[in-house]
Amino acid sequence: MQCNLLTSLTSGEQATIRSIDAEEGLFQRMTAMGFRIGRQIELVRRASFSGPLHVRVGSTDVVLRQTEARRIQVSDTRPT
Amino acid sequence: MKRIALLGMPNTGKSTLFNRISGASARVGNWPGITVDLMSAKILLGGHIVELVDLPGIYDLHGFSDDEQVVRHFIEQNEIDLVMLTLNTSQLDRQLSLALQVRNLGLPTLLILNMADEARRSGVTVDVASMSVQLGMPVAMLSAKYGEGCQEALITAAATMNRSPHPAPEQLRAHLQTDDLIEREMDAIMASSVQMPMQMNDALSAKIDRIVLHPWLGLPIFFAALYVLFQFIFTAGQPLQNGVAWILGYVRGGMLEPWLANAPPWLHGLLLDGIYNGVGTVAAFVPLIVLFFLVMTMVEDSGYLSRAAFLTDALMAKMGLDGRGFVMLLMGFGCNVPALMGTRVMRSRPLRLLTMLVIPFSLCSARLQVFVFMIAALFTPNQAPVILLALYVMSFLATFTTALLFKGQFQNNEPFLLELPPYRFPTTRQIVMRGWHEVSHFLRRATKFIVIGVVLVWALTHFPGDVPPASSYTLAGMIGNALAPILTPIGIDGKLAIALIFGFVAKEIVIGSLAVIYGLSGDPLMQLIGQKLDWVQGFSFMLFTLIYTPCLSAIATLRNESKSNAFMWLSILWSLALAWVVSFVFYQSARLLGY
Numbered sequence: 183m184q185c186n187l188l189t190s191l192t193s194g195e196q197a198t199i200r201s202i203d204a205e206e207g208l209f210q211r212m213t214a215m216g217f218r219i220g221r222q223i224e225l226v227r228r229a230s231f232s233g234p235l236h237v238r239v240g241s242t243d244v245v246l247r248q249t250e251a252r253r254i255q256v257s258d259t260r261p262t
Numbered sequence: 263m264k265r266i267a268l269l270g271m272p273n274t275g276k277s278t279l280f281n282r283i284s285g286a287s288a289r290v291g292n293w294p295g296i297t298v299d300l301m302s303a304k305i306l307l308g309g310h311i312v313e314l315v316d317l318p319g320i321y322d323l324h325g326f327s328d329d330e331q332v333v334r335h336f337i338e339q340n341e342i343d344l345v346m347l348t349l350n351t352s353q354l355d356r357q358l359s360l361a362l363q364v365r366n367l368g369l370p371t372l373l374i375l376n377m378a379d380e381a382r383r384s385g386v387t388v389d390v391a392s393m394s395v396q397l398g399m400p401v402a403m404l405s406a407k408y409g410e411g412c413q414e415a416l417i418t419a420a421a422t423m424n425r426s427p428h429p430a431p432e433q434l435r436a437h438l439q440t441d442d443l444i445e446r447e448m449d450a451i452m453a454s455s456v457q458m459p460m461q462m463n464d465a466l467s468a469k470i471d472r473i474v475l476h477p478w479l480g481l482p483i484f485f486a487a488l489y490v491l492f493q494f495i496f497t498a499g500q501p502l503q504n505g506v507a508w509i510l511g512y513v514r515g516g517m518l519e520p521w522l523a524n525a526p527p528w529l530h531g532l533l534l535d536g537i538y539n540g541v542g543t544v545a546a547f548v549p550l551i552v553l554f555f556l557v558m559t560m561v562e563d564s565g566y567l568s569r570a571a572f573l574t575d576a577l578m579a580k581m582g583l584d585g586r587g588f589v590m591l592l593m594g595f596g597c598n599v600p601a602l603m604g605t606r607v608m609r610s611r612p613l614r615l616l617t618m619l620v621i622p623f624s625l626c627s628a629r630l631q632v633f634v635f636m637i638a639a640l641f642t643p644n645q646a647p648v649i650l651l652a653l654y655v656m657s658f659l660a661t662f663t664t665a666l667l668f669k670g671q672f673q674n675n676e677p678f679l680l681e682l683p684p685y686r687f688p689t690t691r692q693i694v695m696r697g698w699h700e701v702s703h704f705l706r707r708a709t710k711f712i713v714i715g716v717v718l719v720w721a722l723t724h725f726p727g728d729v730p731p732a733s734s735y736t737l738a739g740m741i742g743n744a745l746a747p748i749l750t751p752i753g754i755d756g757k758l759a760i761a762l763i764f765g766f767v768a769k770e771i772v773i774g775s776l777a778v779i780y781g782l783s784g785d786p787l788m789q790l791i792g793q794k795l796d797w798v799q800g801f802s803f804m805l806f807t808l809i810y811t812p813c814l815s816a817i818a819t820l821r822n823e824s825k826s827n828a829f830m831w832l833s834i835l836w837s838l839a840l841a842w843v844v845s846f847v848f849y850q851s852a853r854l855l856g857y
Binding site for chain 2: 207
């Protein structure tokens, strides 16, 4: 299975979360916001000047920096 | 007395529910962690007086942020007869975990599914009965914003509280250790009792976001929106301000003057030229401040501030801060104190300290009063908006300079992860509550700081009694002379120095003390200041007022939040030094250029 970083998605693309590589505290927060393995995730938009990403997991919209987005691996990228 | 703990995730309308039940006026905001102080209210429930405690919003009962620890410590150390757990119905898929965590505590619990109105609009339906059976706790669906379902929920709350005995805190302490069946169980309940459309039809929020979060239109739209809001506040505030000034003048001329005509001159002076003029000059700004906070409430509750965090994070990252820091600065436009407390959502101490170091440069509403007053005295109505804008720009420049200079000392790698709530419109009730809250807050400050401040200023400018008031032979004059070597190079004279000293306590006192020092109020005071000062001195005075320490409350908050005296002194001394340098550079270059 081909895995990519969440940051490799372009705006409007959807994918499935495959792994989350974060330490205890951050992992808990991500889980609480709905990031879970097997979940669908959509990259809604990117802020300009390499700013944060706006993603949608389930019904929740979340903003996260590229540093945090690089901890998430996704597969099955497809357009919405 | 029985005790109810109000628990819930951030952005679930918990504060709105608290206000709805208690009738008190807690601040409601869309910003996670804004209800950081533990507020409580006594309410009548099922024939008993019950204490309702509003706990901080948390995502996870087993987490380790400040807020999560506060909640756990509270549960472990206080007898709780009922937990009212608030979740957002539209986001049950990820929030149900908290209900299962709380259920495992064994406390009598009522689950409240809030924002029933939003859920209905986006097509979420909940089988309340089935969910209640599976969770083993009563479930009530309601809309705290519109009041729908609240009465029924309170009846259920009373019944649940009186029916079930609650475990002792010691048992809870043992309980609060582990749990990992939660995730599977949550998915099972979701599958059987909640139907959700796969993709939320949050079409309107998405449409608005497409415009306001546009890659290169987003920031210009943001600043244009700010400009329009300020324009609105001043245009609508002007007639109200004139009205209050007229009433104050009428009360003095028509009632107080005749009534005090036979009083000894010193009492007449203290009461009218001291307290009444001083407090009155400040009070004339109340309509402006109320309007300002009403607009701030609407912006905060709308969900737009989280968008501002998204737009500005890239810029803030270059200064060692993050997008949330920018939102704190915007909240600081209202008052620096809640903005300083709002930094509790940041987990990394260096990031929190750096943010707390820059927030005091945010041009708060108290300083705004000083500037509106000074600008009206020294500039034409056409110049006024430009001068005020320049001061806001200076406020940001002071922030950015400070962050850039200090980011090396406060390095951090705090993850930036923030929820974007859907857009919401605050109800009239929320807005009115908040307006009243601000007025009463002002009145409390007025009775404490401002009256004491203006009385002290009056005393300093009138003792010893055998010399002309406010002359250089009075106590105030002596203090002014002593400070002259420091303040003359930045164009600030002895009289303004007295105002600045008292401005350290609260900025409202600055204009109050000017009224006392010059023995005038309203238009005559402005005319006199216009004669005594030229615009270069006035602007230098405003720059200094903007940058040096905001007020005593902000300092106390800074001390409490950082728990470090060294940090508090760093903030005070740095802002004083920066204020002096900026005013010096401005004043001396303007003079060199021949102004």
